[in-house]
Amino acid sequence: MCEMEAEVQRSAEKGVPVKEGEVVAVSRAPRHGFAKQAQPAIRLLAGEGVEGDAHRGTTVQHLYQVRRNPLQPNLCQVHLFAVEKLEELAQAGFPLGPGEVGENVLTRGVDLMRLPRLTRVHLGAEAVVEITGVRTPCAQIDGYRAGLQKLLWGPRDNRGRRERRAGVMAIVVTSGEVAPGDDLVVHMPPEPHLALGPV
Numbered sequence: 001m002c003e004m005e006a007e008v009q010r011s012a013e014k015g016v017p018v019k020e021g022e023v024v025a026v027s028r029a030p031r032h033g034f035a036k037q038a039q040p041a042i043r044l045l046a047g048e049g050v051e052g053d054a055h056r057g058t059t060v061q062h063l064y065q066v067r068r069n070p071l072q073p074n075l076c077q078v079h080l081f082a083v084e085k086l087e088e089l090a091q092a093g094f095p096l097g098p099g100e101v102g103e104n105v106l107t108r109g110v111d112l113m114r115l116p117r118l119t120r121v122h123l124g125a126e127a128v129v130e131i132t133g134v135r136t137p138c139a140q141i142d143g144y145r146a147g148l149q150k151l152l153w154g155p156r157d158n159r160g161r162r163e164r165r166a167g168v169m170a171i172v173v174t175s176g177e178v179a180p181g182d183d184l185v186v187h188m189p190p191e192p193h194l195a196l197g198p199v
Contacts, residue, residue, distance in 0.1 A: 025083075038098040
């Protein structure tokens with residue numbers, strides 16, 4: 001366990017939040033597509049998602065999920081992605097700016113992929129989101145930048161499963177405005193912790 005994870009665990013045991021990182025950029029898109037446009041700020045709406053974003057809604061808004069079952073709850077209201085991963089992609093020959101992985105919130109300083117399900121993340125002064133799972137790197141990614149999808153998958157484990165590295169999805173618990181430079185504070189859920197799965 002790294003020092004950051006140990007600090008988060010200690011804080012969870014004491015019920016004390018930890019300032020782990022910050023918001024680097026925020027983005028939204030009014031129409032369905034892969035990339036989103038960077039904004040000076042976005043507003044998160046409880047139970048719905050990002051105001052003015054195509055994926056806002058209480059039921060699923062991602063088109064492939066709508067085709068499967070349009071009445072299922074929207075567990076993908078907000079997409080969070082780490083700038084550290086964006087930097088890795090740039091080193092691999094894929095320089096991308098904020099919103100170009102389709103994320104709403106670009107973060108720094110927290111390993112999003114290691115957070116358990118139901119973790120609550122405070123963004124700025126008011127907004128709170130709850131992590132629901134990981135994003136699956138779909139074929140649409142290669143339609144945007146050929147070869148990028150492969151880099152958002154990890155190696156296969158001994159069961160043949162591949163790690164997803166395309167960020168995490170969340171629902172909005174508390175409304176609020178989020179802007180670049182805002183603090184990011186993690187509140188771990190009670191144990192036993194539930195591993196993230198695809199949503």
